Amino acid sequence: MISKIRLIIQNISFIFLTYGGKLGIHLGYSLPCFSCPYVGGCAGNCYLMALQGNYGFEIAAADVFSTWGERALLIFILFLVLFMLLSKLWCGWICPFGTLQDWFTSLRRKLGIAETEFSWKTRDRQKIIKYILLAALIIIPLCIANFGLHSDFKMPFCQICPAKPIMPLFCGETRHLSLDFTNSITLSFTILSMVITGGLFVGIFFKDRFFCMFCPMLALMHIFSKIGFIHFKKSVNTCQGCGNCKRMCPVDIRDVYLEKENKDVLTEDCMLCLKCIESCPGDSVLSVKFFNLNIFSSSRKYLADKCGRLHGK
Numbered sequence: 001m002i003s004k005i006r007l008i009i010q011n012i013s014f015i016f017l018t019y020g021g022k023l024g025i026h027l028g029y030s031l032p033c034f035s036c037p038y039v040g041g042c043a044g045n046c047y048l049m050a051l052q053g054n055y056g057f058e059i060a061a062a063d064v065f066s067t068w069g070e071r072a073l074l075i076f077i078l079f080l081v082l083f084m085l086l087s088k089l090w091c092g093w094i095c096p097f098g099t100l101q102d103w104f105t106s107l108r109r110k111l112g113i114a115e116t117e118f119s120w121k122t123r124d125r126q127k128i129i130k131y132i133l134l135a136a137l138i139i140i141p142l143c144i145a146n147f148g149l150h151s152d153f154k155m156p157f158c159q160i161c162p163a164k165p166i167m168p169l170f171c172g173e174t175r176h177l178s179l180d181f182t183n184s185i186t187l188s189f190t191i192l193s194m195v196i197t198g199g200l201f202v203g204i205f206f207k208d209r210f211f212c213m214f215c216p217m218l219a220l221m222h223i224f225s226k227i228g229f230i231h232f233k234k235s236v237n238t239c240q241g242c243g244n245c246k247r248m249c250p251v252d253i254r255d256v257y258l259e260k261e262n263k264d265v266l267t268e269d270c271m272l273c274l275k276c277i278e279s280c281p282g283d284s285v286l287s288v289k290f291f292n293l294n295i296f297s298s299s300r301k302y303l304a305d306k307c308g309r310l311h312g313k
Contacts, residue, residue: 001306002274002296006092010099017043017096018170030079032090032221034097036167038158038176046163047079048217052137052155083221087230091218091271097163098271101204101211105250108205116206123252126213127268133157134216152185157216159189162200208250212271222268231289232266234259239285245276256286278306 016025017035020043027044029037037045050072083090091098108115118126137157143149158164165176179194180186203210212218234256246257256265256276265286266272277286280298287297 001302002278006273009093010102013094014096014099017094018167019043028075028078030075030082032079032083032086032217033095034161034163034167034215034217035095036097036161036163038164038173039167040171040173046217047075048137048161048220049155049158050075050079051220052141052157080224080227083224084228085230087225087228088218088221088266088270088272089230091212091215091221092273096167098209098212100166101209104204105208113206115208118207118252120252120254123213129214130216130219130268133214134219137216150185152183152189156189160193160196162193162197162211165193165197166200209271212251213269218268218271225266225268228266229290230266230272230295231264231291232270232272233263233287233289234265235282235285235287236260236263238282240282242281244279244281245286248275248279250275279303 017031017033018039019041020026021041025043029045029050030047031044032047034046035042035044037049086094105115137155140149140153140156144151144153168174168176177194178190180190200211207213236259241257243257246252246254249256250273251269251271253267253269253276255267259265272288274288274296277288277296277298280286281300281303283299284297288295
């Protein structure tokens with residue numbers, strides 16, 4: 001039931017954020033998800049673009065308290081408020097680029113192709129990449145504003161983000177698939193963009209939520225995760241250690257399974273898809289809450305009913 005509700009919300013969000021701007025809807029520059037600004041007619045913009053661009057860190061030291069700097073602060077506050085309200089639900093339920101990856105996963109499963117498995121050591125090592133990307137997209141615009149770095153380095157992450165060439169295709173726009181020969185910097189960025197996009201297509205076809213493993217938005221969210229209103233809890237004393245949560249996680253999180261002391265199990269890679277809660281056979285062992293209000297908890301009956309539906313009983 002929860003999976004079906006999530007699928008409906010994902011598809012509605014994809015349509016709304018991709019095409020809503022054509023109806024005059026614009027939710028600003030603070031969305032905690034990949035609603036790509038390069039999509040003509042999108043209903044709102046990914047905050048990472050604002051963070052790098054005109055309303056982000058490309059501000060000279062003397063301009064921090066200017067109108068420009070004040071607007072950047074307001075956009076950041078709005079991002080923070082939106083994140084606090086829904087936390088990682090933005091990733092698992094709303095993000096158009098995340099939804100696109102889930103479509104590829106569905107296609108792979110229908111074709112009977114097995115998912116590629118990474119070792120735990122590989123998964124642990126790659127976690128740092130999202131933080132490196134986050135640091136770069138902040139530091140490079142600062143260098144443009146304060147240390148004379150060439151302006152063609154502007155918005156470095158957006159220039160290589162695979163959402164830039166892919167998402168506009170849903171509006172019939174193909175110009176971001178071409179190489180920019182203006183100079184060596186723009187050419188290098190567009191070549192790198194094409195390489196990353198090609199690699200992403202391979203990755204998301206063989207691995208669930210492949211791009212999310214490297215997503216700097218997840219890194220940014222994790223920094224502020226402690227102040228969010230959404231909480232993911234585990235009853236460590238009643239967990240039977242069946243391992244369903246680890247096996248069902250699309251991004252291979254094992255922390256929920258391994259945790260024996262801390263009740264808060266919302267990790268940096270978690271996107272709150274709730275598949276682990278659906279698959280848990282223990283009553284209220286795993287639960288997601290809004291403050292202290294329970295939204296959804298694991299249940300033996302829920303899992304039994306779900307398995308019955310899957311087997312046509």
